[in-house]
Structure formats: structure tokens, C-alpha cells
Amino acid sequence: MAPQMNDIMRLCCEISAQDQIKVAVKNSTKGAIVAGGTAFVGGLLCGPPGIAVGGAVGGLLGSWLTSGQFRPLPEILLELPPNQKQKLYDDVVAVLGNLNWMDAAQLVALVMGNATLQQQVTAALLNYISKELRAEVRYQD
Numbered sequence: 001m002a003p004q005m006n007d008i009m010r011l012c013c014e015i016s017a018q019d020q021i022k023v024a025v026k027n028s029t030k031g032a033i034v035a036g037g038t039a040f041v042g043g044l045l046c047g048p049p050g051i052a053v054g055g056a057v058g059g060l061l062g063s064w065l066t067s068g069q070f071r072p073l074p075e076i077l078l079e080l081p082p083n084q085k086q087k088l089y090d091d092v093v094a095v096l097g098n099l100n101w102m103d104a105a106q107l108v109a110l111v112m113g114n115a116t117l118q119q120q121v122t123a124a125l126l127n128y129i130s131k132e133l134r135a136e137v138r139y140q141d
Contacts, residue, residue: 007104008089009077012125014108015118016073023129024070024136035059070138073129088128095120 035058042054080088096117101107111117129135 005089007107008092010104011107011111012077013074015122021073022070022138023073023076087132091124091128092121095124
């Protein structure tokens with residue numbers, strides 16, 4: 001990973017840690033497996049009515065299992081695959097424009113010292129989270 005990409009990722013982690021942003025990434029695969037599995041078991045046990053009941057119960061259970069699992073945003077950002085990191089990098093660099101920096105510490109200081117720039121980077125980060133990751137955002141109280 002390029003040094004500048006590492007700098008941008010560190011900046012995003014610093015901003016999200018300062019704002020105490022937590023994110024719940026929807027895990028629809030787990031919910032679908034639970035719903036499908038209970039529908040299958042219901043069908044085996046009770047035939048067609050069992051499929052309907054098992055699907056309904058499994059859908060509720062799958063929804064419950066996958067909701068409300070908020071994690072700190074820096075943790076999620078560090079786990080992103082390279083192609084998603086590249087997309088986030090591109091979005092943030094577009095906000096930074098021609099800003100020059102030598103290392104991550106200088107970049108963080110430049111952005112955190114400029115309220116407008118910090119808000120723009122935060123907006124780009126939140127936009128990325130909601131559109132690309134389809135995640136729900138929550139600020140720590």
C-alpha cells in the first residue's frame with residue numbers, strides 16, 4: 001500500500017476516533033442463512049406450512065442477529081480490502097485537493113487544525129460509509 005494511502009487511512013481513523021463514530025455494517029448473508037435454514041427445517045418437519053412458519057421465524061431471528069452490531073469505525077477501516085481502501089482514498093484526496101504533506105502526522109495536524117477541511121473530510125468519510133459499505137452510523141454519547 002502506498003505511503004499516501006496509509007496517511008489517508010490514518011487520517012480517517014483519527015477523525016472517526018475523535019468523533020467516536022461507530023458503524024453497523026449490515027450482514028445480510030448471515031440473516032439469509034438463518035432464515036433459509038429455519039424454513040428448510042420447518043419444511044422437513046411440517047411440510048409446506050412448516051416452510052412458511054420456519055421462514056417467518058427464521059427471518060425474525062436473522063434480523064435480530066444482524067441488527068445493532070456497532071463497532072468503532074477505525075476498526076472497520078483497518079479491515080477494508082484494498083479496492084475499498086482505494087475508493088475511500090480517492091474520495092478523501094478529492095476533498096484535500098492540492099494539500100501537500102510529508103507524513104501521516106503532518107496530514108492529521110493540517111486537517112485537524114482546519115475546521116472546514118476537517119468537516120469536509122468527515123463528510124466524505126460518512127458518505128463513503130453510507131453509500132459504499134451501506135452501513136448505519138452512530139455517534140457515541
